[in-house]
Amino acid sequence: MTCQQKQQIYNLLKTAADSVLGFRVKSFDTTPVFYDDPLPAPQNLQEQTDLHEPSLAAPAASSDHSSLDFSTVHSSLEDSICNLKNQISACSRCALAKTRNNTVPGTGSLKPVVLVVGEGPGFEEDRQGLPFVGPAGQLLDKMLAAISLSRSSNTYIANIVKCRPPQNRDPYPEEAEACSSFLQAQIALLKPKAILCVGSVAAKNLLKTEAGVSRLRGSFYQYHNIPVAVTYHPSALLRSQDLKRPAWEDLKQFRLKLLELCPDYESSCQSYVSH
Structure with missing residues (x-):
């Protein structure tokens, strides 16, 4: 599946979530980065981390989460x-x-x-x-x-x-x-x-x-x-x-x-x- 096809699916999910839940899901505010896409990792790992609303965005390659501020989740x-x-x-x-x-x-x-x-x-x-x-x-x-x-x-x-x-x-x-x-x-x-x-x-x-x-x-x-x-x-x-x-x-x-x-x-x- 190409990056463009995955982006289309992502957009469909975003529209469906907004329609069904009746509010804007903040997880969809960021641009997704897929595991197999030749794109640079996001500059701010925290922006890609949301424990409450799972998204299709992939985590950065680094496994060091010590710099994350999990208070932002609340x-x-x-x-x-x-x-x-x-x-x-x-x-x-x-x-x-x-x-x-x-x-x-x-x-x-x-x-x-x-x-x-x-x-x-x-x-x-x-x-x-x-x-x-x-x-x-x-x-x-x-x-x-x-x-x-x-x-x-x-x-x-x-x-x-x-x-x-x-x-x-x-x-x-x-x-x-x-x-x-x-x-x-x-x-x-x-x-x-x-x-x-x-x-x-x-x-x-x-x-x-x-x-x-x-x-x-x-x-x-x-x-x-x-x-x-x-x-x-x-x-x-x-x-x-x-x-x-x-x-x-x-x-x-x-x-x-x-x-x-x-x-x-x-x-x-x-x-x-x-x-």
């Missing part, structure tokens, strides 16, 4: 998340953009063990621009803390839709679809070890199923090779005390999976108190 991730939040803030893909006060992109650790996915913002979330900050959010924080998870240290929290549906109704399918690339981008960037869906809306949209929580809970599913568990939404637990025991069983099972995937994850937990 900065790049922060920039990508910030760029994504800006795109969400400017989004007008569906009718929810006309009734929102604030978009609610998500919050939490940028190196999460777990991504929690809910359905959509409520009144307080729409007012503050943060997910799960009302009574259900306070309960969610307690649920997470019970299995050594916290949005301040090892968990990221996001929703299927980033704008509040009027009267807290379930998002319509077209609204969820319009927002889907934002959640896909968050998962691609954050690379969580596991995903916890809280509520039927989250589970149905992420897993592309018609089954509800009662049928889905108790098992693990896969989203692009990431284990996914399903449990009741904290709002449901506030309405029905009978659901708290099965929800606790779900969390204990989820904790065992996390210990299998990341045995030392509990050491990274720092408590978080909702206000």
